[in-house]
Amino acid sequence: MTGRWSRDELERAHQHFIDTANRCAASGEWRAWADLFTEDALYVEHMFGQFHGRDEILAWISATMAQWPNSAMTSFPHTWCVCDEERGWWICRIENRFRDPGDGSVHQAHNITVLHYAGSMQFSYEEDAYNPANFAPVVTGWLAASRAQGAPAPAPAPAAQPTGEG
DSSP, rough: OOSSHHHHHHHHHHHHHHHHHHHHHHHHHHHHHTEEEEEEEEEEETTTTEEHHHHHHHHHHHHHHHHGGGGGEOOOEEEEEETTTTTTTEEEEEEEOOOOSSSSSEEEEEEEEEEEEEEEEOOOEEEEOOOOGGGHHHHHHHHHHHHHOOOOOOOOOOOOOOOOOO
């Protein structure tokens, strides 16, 4: 079976996804990342719900990533990915990496992301699966490293509320 898209196009779209996510994380402005999705995209986030279309995805990601500790995550390296060339699916292990606390140490926790490519450098589906309990020790370690470097403790954020459909 021949795929709808070439391997080259799938890889370019995936790299564009990675680059855009990292650029948006660094700037705190998520519009370009939301624009990676089709108008009718479905985003499934197991803790926060489902988001339909770019506008819902943008509203959710902007609010979520503006809250601490998410706001301290500044890159999302993909440790490994598998591509189903025939169907346009990507399955990736993505690290949620916190900014350097000042000592060069790396603090990150991973999720598994499933992406469906829709053509024209856009995706029609994303699903993130992770264990939120794995993030607590990462945050604790990052805070300890930051404090050891003299950084003030961040103000606690209000509890995040699910905003999409469950």
